[in-house]
Amino acid sequence: MAMSVSQLLIGCGESSSAASHILLLRYLNRALDSIKHDITQIFANIFCSKTKFDSNVRTCGDEDPPPPSFEHLMATMDERYQLRARDWYSKQKDYDDKRDPYAVFNVLDTMLKDSLERLKTMRQSISLPDVGFQECTLEVNYAKHVHLIRDLCLLRKVGAALWLRRKMIHKCVVPDVFTHNYLVNGLCKTGDLERADWLIREMVEMGPSPNRATFNTFIKGYCLSDNVDKALYVFSVMVNSDIRPNRVTCNILVHALCKKGLLEEAWKLLGEILEEEKDKESPDLITSTILMDGHFKNGEMVQALSLWDEMVQKNIQIDVVAYNVLIHGFCLSRQMKLAYRYFCEMLKRGLLPDVFTYNTLINGLCKDGKFEEASYIHGVMARIGVTPDPISYKIIIQGLCIYGNVGRAHNFLVCMLQKSIVPEPHIWNVIIDCYGRLGDPDSAFSIRDQMLAFGVLPNVFTFNALVHAQVKGGNIAYAYSLKKEMLLSGLYPDVVTYNMLIGAACNLGHMRLALQLHDEMLRQGYEPDMITYTELIRGHCLRGNMEVAEELFAKIQKTGLPIDHVPFQLLIKKYCKIGKFDMAYDLYQKWITRDQRDYHLHWA
DNA sequence: CGATCATCTA
Numbered sequence: 001m002a003m004s005v006s007q008l009l010i011g012c013g014e015s016s017s018a019a020s021h022i023l024l025l026r027y028l029n030r031a032l033d034s035i036k037h038d039i040t041q042i043f044a045n046i047f048c049s050k051t052k053f054d055s056n057v058r059t060c061g062d063e064d065p066p067p068p069s070f071e072h073l074m075a076t077m078d079e080r081y082q083l084r085a086r087d088w089y090s091k092q093k094d095y096d097d098k099r100d101p102y103a104v105f106n107v108l109d110t111m112l113k114d115s116l117e118r119l120k121t122m123r124q125s126i127s128l129p130d131v132g133f134q135e136c137t138l139e140v141n142y143a144k145h146v147h148l149i150r151d152l153c154l155l156r157k158v159g160a161a162l163w164l165r166r167k168m169i170h171k172c173v174v175p176d177v178f179t180h181n182y183l184v185n186g187l188c189k190t191g192d193l194e195r196a197d198w199l200i201r202e203m204v205e206m207g208p209s210p211n212r213a214t215f216n217t218f219i220k221g222y223c224l225s226d227n228v229d230k231a232l233y234v235f236s237v238m239v240n241s242d243i244r245p246n247r248v249t250c251n252i253l254v255h256a257l258c259k260k261g262l263l264e265e266a267w268k269l270l271g272e273i274l275e276e277e278k279d280k281e282s283p284d285l286i287t288s289t290i291l292m293d294g295h296f297k298n299g300e301m302v303q304a305l306s307l308w309d310e311m312v313q314k315n316i317q318i319d320v321v322a323y324n325v326l327i328h329g330f331c332l333s334r335q336m337k338l339a340y341r342y343f344c345e346m347l348k349r350g351l352l353p354d355v356f357t358y359n360t361l362i363n364g365l366c367k368d369g370k371f372e373e374a375s376y377i378h379g380v381m382a383r384i385g386v387t388p389d390p391i392s393y394k395i396i397i398q399g400l401c402i403y404g405n406v407g408r409a410h411n412f413l414v415c416m417l418q419k420s421i422v423p424e425p426h427i428w429n430v431i432i433d434c435y436g437r438l439g440d441p442d443s444a445f446s447i448r449d450q451m452l453a454f455g456v457l458p459n460v461f462t463f464n465a466l467v468h469a470q471v472k473g474g475n476i477a478y479a480y481s482l483k484k485e486m487l488l489s490g491l492y493p494d495v496v497t498y499n500m501l502i503g504a505a506c507n508l509g510h511m512r513l514a515l516q517l518h519d520e521m522l523r524q525g526y527e528p529d530m531i532t533y534t535e536l537i538r539g540h541c542l543r544g545n546m547e548v549a550e551e552l553f554a555k556i557q558k559t560g561l562p563i564d565h566v567p568f569q570l571l572i573k574k575y576c577k578i579g580k581f582d583m584a585y586d587l588y589q590k591w592i593t594r595d596q597r598d599y600h601l602h603w604a
Numbered sequence: 605c606g607a608t609c610a611t612c613t614a
Contacts, residue, residue: 220605251605258606289606324607331608359608391609398611430611464612471613499613506614534614566614 142173149179153186161186162195177208184214188221193230196221212238216248223256231256245273251286258294263303266294285311289322296329304329320346324356331364339364355381359392366399371408374399390421397427401434409434410447422454429461436469444469458489464496471504479504492524499531506539514539530556534566541574549574565591 145168152161161183165175180203187196196218203210215238222231235253238245250273257266270283270291283291288307295304308326311318323346330339339361346353358381365374374396378388393416400409409431416423428451435444444466448458463486470479479501483493493501498521505514514536521528533556540549553567568591575584 216605246605248605255606286606291606293607319606321607328607354607356608361608363608389608394609398609401611426609426611433612436612461611468612494612496613501613503614529613531614538614564614570614 142168142171146175146179149175150182153182156186156190158183158186158190158192158195162199174207177203177211177214180208180210181213181217184221185217188217188224191225193218193221193225193227210241210243212243212246212249215243216246216252219249220252223252223259228253228256228260245276247284247287249273251290254287255290258290258297261294261298263291263294263298263300266291282310282314285316285319285322288316289325292322292329293325296325296332299333301329301333318349318351320351320354320357323351324354324360327357328360331360331367334364334368336361336364336368353386355386355389355392358386359389359395362392363395363399366395369399369403371396371400371403371405390416390423390427393421393423394427398430401430404434404438406431406434406438406443417454422456425451425456425459425462428456429459429465432462433465433468436465436472439472441466441469441473441475458491460486460491460494460497463489463491464494464500467497467500471500476504476508495521495526495529495532498526499529499535502532503535503538506535506542509539509543511539511543511545530561530564530567533561534570537567538570541570544578546574546578 145164149161149164152158152164165179165183168175180199184196184199187193187199200210200214200218203214215234219231219234219238222228222234231253235245235249238249250270254266254270257263257269270287274282288311292304292307295301295307308322311322323342327339327342330336330342343353343357343361346357358377362374362377365371365377378392378396381392382388393412397409397412400406400412413423413427413431416427428447432444432447432451435441435447448462448466451458451462463482467479467482470476470482483497483501486493486497498517502514502517502521505511505517518528518532518536521532533552537549537552540546540552549571553571556563556567568587572584572587572591575581575587
């Protein structure tokens with residue numbers, strides 16, 4: 001007799017129980033509820049957008065009532081969804097009437113896509129054990145367990161996979177080394193290196209013995225969690241265990257060292273490994289690409305380009321990634337002409353530029369403020385069949401905001417929404433921040449409302465941008481109320497939030513409030529930074545509390561925080577203003593000699 | 605095993 005799905009899910013070959021059936025039923029019910037929820041919401045939105053759309057086109061939209069099916073759905077919806085749909089409807093109104101219908105469809109597209117994705121995942125997770133259902137007979141076929149373990153690892157459900165492995169071992173069937181490698185990989189990808197370590201130790205003790213792939217995966221895991229020392233240690237264990245490292249091992253480590261900017265170490269390690277191997281005397285394409293990228297990012301053009309020349313001379317088949325690294329290198333050093341030259345060269349060689357290539361070029365152009373050209377490339381890539389991704393948009397939007405061209409940045413945001421790409425918080429934040437910076441808090445808040453309408457949750461940066469907008473506009477009371485709103489959204493103010501509020505209080509001479517905020521900040525466990533102290537000094541200077549200002553200044557010298565020019569300038573200016581030129585001169589001398597000392601230390 | 609971006613406060 002074949003086993004049931006629930007047995008596979010829960011009992012794994014052991015006798016079925018009523019409890020496991022109930023669990024499976026609950027799981028299926030929850031999945032169905034979730035789908036029902038999505039569909040209800042989609043219809044609710046179709047209903048709203050329809051009336052809205054009609055009223056734009058005709059003079060009176062009230063004439064045709066919604067079809068009965070919509071009415072029925074509206075009636076069956078619970079209050080929460082009605083509220084949400086209504087909120088959304090009214091918020092769209094004051095945004096952009098012309099584009100409204102499109103925005104509505106975009107939301108629907110996004111929701112539909114999202115729902116379909118979720119349906120897909122749910123279906124897969126149900127049919128995954130289902131596969132086993134067909135072939136599992138009383139003679140348990142452990143190959144199916146092995147597949148299940150691998151699939152679970154790829155889905156990042158390592159806990160379940162490990163549990164299944166334990167089950168197999170209890171039945172005296174030990175999964176093979178490949179399956180174990182899947183487990184190690186899953187643990188590394190989820191950042192659980194302790195358990196990966198434990199698993200490998202168990203492999204050494206009980207088998208199957210770890211192989212090269214096991215060690216490569218583990219080393220990569222440590223590199224990903226930014227622990228190169230541990231990665232190198234594992235590498236030494238590997239060598240001592242008589243497992244020969246290969247190219248992949250080498251590239252993983254070289255890459256990790258380059259990422260830390262340790263190019264010399266990378267070369268040294270590479271030399272040692274190549275020495276060991278003996279059969280290959282020079283780095284391959286990937287190693288060269290990694291090193292070239294590292295040199296470019298360190299600003300070492302000569303070394304980077306000599307690697308390129310070497311590749312060309314050795315007639316290595318250079319690929320798109322290597323070209324991308326080279327083009328990026330030229331963009332980094334503001335040599336757009338050369339970047340274009342190699343872009344053309346790769347086309348001539350029959351290599352098709354990908355989204356990385358285009359984004360790299362767009363980024364280079366944006367950094368130079370060449371937005372016409374950047375927009376042009378952005379348009380071209382789509383026509384050539386390389387669809388701009390969220391990063392393409394992020395680059396342009398951010399570039400435009402840095403140059404204060406928020407109107408155009410906003411247009412690109414609208415463009416994204418029209419294409420059903422819902423931007424991550426970062427993009428919204430950049431635009432909100434730019435509006436605030438330009439002294440337009442109303443627009444900043446309207447973007448925030450739109451962000452909410454699209455279901456994107458604001459983060460600390462969003463709130464800080466809004467606080468900044470209010471502080472800049474002189475609306476201190478609103479700025480303070482934002483701190484409360486933040487807490488209500490489950491977010492905590494950070495040092496930047498406090499600094500802005502303290503700064504605002506100081507500028508108004510409200511030193512008591514400023515100190516109160518300073519204390520609150522300490523209670524929340526935040527260390528004041530140079531900006532906090534500078535703001536407080538500014539406030540005390542403003543109020544003429546020079547002794548307190550001086551005390552604070554002495555205090556920051558003791559903290560060991562690097563002091564920049566701002567506190568010096570503040571105090572010197574104030575001393576001049578009140579006629580204490582000797583004090584001003586004294587401080588000036590201190591400042592100058594300190595900088596000279598630092599200058600010498602820096603070049604020593 | 606390699607490549608694009610990477611926010612805010614004086």
